[in-house]
Amino acid sequence: MNRLSTLAIMAMLTLAAGHVNAQDTSRLNWHGYISQGLTQSIDGDFITSDNQITGELTEIGLNGLYQISSNVSVAGQVVYLDGGNRFKQGSRLDYLFIDWTIPDLAGWQAQIHLGRFKNRHWLYSVTRDVPQTRDTAVLPQSVYFDSFRDVALGSNGVQTSFTKYTDSSIWQVNWGYGRSELGDDQRDFFLGSDAKGEIEQDFVHQFSVYWQPSSMNWKLGVSLLESDFSYTPSEEDVRIAGESNIRRFMLSMQYFSENWEFSSELLREIQDIRGAFAPNYYDKRIGEGGFVQFRYLFSNEFSGLVGYDTYVNDVDDRNGKGLEAQTFGQIPAYFAYMDTTTVGLRWDIAPRWRLQAEHHWVEGANRVVSLLDPSIGTNTDKHWRMWSVQLMYWF
C-alpha cells in the first residue's frame, strides 16, 4: 500500500470515526491519532541519510473497541508509520485481540488477550507508536531499539494480566506467550544482507510484575523476556542453519509529582547464537544499558525534558576495542556502545493538539546499524546528532 492511498484511507476512516465517536453510549468506541514531523540525523544515518532534513516522521493510527458482552470485547488498531531509516515504512496491524475480563478471580481482576496483542511489560511498550503517549519521538534506544520494534512491540498468542487493588496499593502481574513474523530487514540485521533464507521467531515468553501505591504516583516493576529465533537457509545462501536465544531482564521505575515526572528503565540482556555463520560457530554476549528521563511541567501548556540513555553491546568489551581488533578495523570501536543526551520541549497548543520538539546528542553508534552491514565503516560518525519537531492530533 503506498503512502498516499494509506493516508487517504486513514483520513476517510478518521472522518467516519469522528461521526461514530459522538455515539458514546454505543458498544463501539473509535479513537485515532495523526502526526507529522520534520526530522534529521546529522553525521549519522539513523533517521535520515546524507544529513537530509525530511518529513519521514509520520504516525497515523485508528482503533476500535467493540464490547460484545460485559466481560468480552474485541479491540484492534491499524497504523501507518514512517520513521525514516529506523524501521520499515508502511501500514501495520498493530493489534487485534479478544479481551476476556474476569472481574473477580480470588480477589484479582484478570484480563486475557487472545490474538495479536501489545507488549505491556515495559513503561512505554504498550503505546510505543502513539506519539502523544511518549516523551520523545525517538525513544531511548537501549530499551526501545527501533530496528527490532516489530518483534518487541507485540506478539501473536496469549497475554494475561492480573490486577489486585487494595486500599494502599495496586499489584499487576502480566504474562504473555507468542511469536511475531520477522521481515527481511530483521533477517538482514541479525545475519547481514547477504543472508537469503528465512528467519523465524520460535517463541517469545514475557513476564512482569508492577507495584503502585493507591495514588499511582509511583510505579515500580520487574520484567523478564526470553525468545528463540531460528534461521533456515535458502538453496543458494552464504549462511547455514542456525539459532539464537535472547534473554532480557529489566527494572522499570516511574514517579509522578505535581510539576515533574521521572522515569527510568535498566536492562541486561544475554544473547547467544549457534551456527548460521559456520557449523561450529558459537557466540555469546551480555549487553547492558538503561535510561533516565526527567520532565518538568512549566505550566499547563509547556513542559521540558532532559534524558540520558546508555547501552553497551558487550559488557566484556565496553569501549569496543576488542570488536575493532577482532574485525581488523572494519568495525570502529564506537559501534560497540551508544550514549545519548536528550532535551525536549512540549507545547500543548489546545486540547488534543500538541507540538513536540527534541534534540539528541549521541556518542557511539551501536543501535544505528547492524554490525554486519557492509556500510558500517562510513555509516555514522563517533559523535552525531538527531532532532525532530512533531505536530500531533488525537481523538
Next chain:
Amino acid sequence: MKLNINEQGDVLLKRTSELLRNLRKYRRCLPHLKALFACSLVVWSTFTLAAETTVIVNSSVSQQVLTQTELRQIFTGHRQFWDNGTKIHVFVLDDHAPLHKSFCRETLKMFPYQLSRLWDQLTYSGQGVTPTRVPSTEALIKLLEDTPGAIGYMKEGRATDARMIKVVTQ
C-alpha cells in the same frame, strides 16, 4: 497568576498575619483587626466549602456508596460495570478545567496529567474504554442526567436530577 482556593486562603492568612505584625504598635486597632481577620476566615471557609466537588451518578445507579479504591478503578478505566451489570459511563471535564483539577487532586488524590496519561495508554492499546471529555459543567451534568449508568462530578450545591454518591476511604 491564578491560585486555587487553598492557595488563596493561605495568601489571605499570610497577608493578614503580616498586617497584624506591622500594626502591632497601633494596639488600639487590634480588636478591630482581629474581628476583620475572623470575618475573613469565615468568608474563606464558606467559600472553600461551597467549592467542594462531589461525585454524582445517574439516578438509575442503585449503588449508594463507593470506596476510594472503587472510585479510582472507575476513573482509571479499570472498572467498566456497576455491580448490577450496567455499563459505567464516565464523564469528565477537560484537563485544565479547575473543577477537574480539584476533583483529581482532592477526591482521587492524583494529578490530572497522570490520569490523562493512563487514559491514553488504555485507549490506544485496546485495554478499555476511557471517560468522555465534555467542554462544560452544564454539558457534563446534562449528559449525566440523560445517560443510564453515568458517573461524574460537580460542585456541591448545584441543582440536578443526578444523585450524589458517598465516597468512603475504607
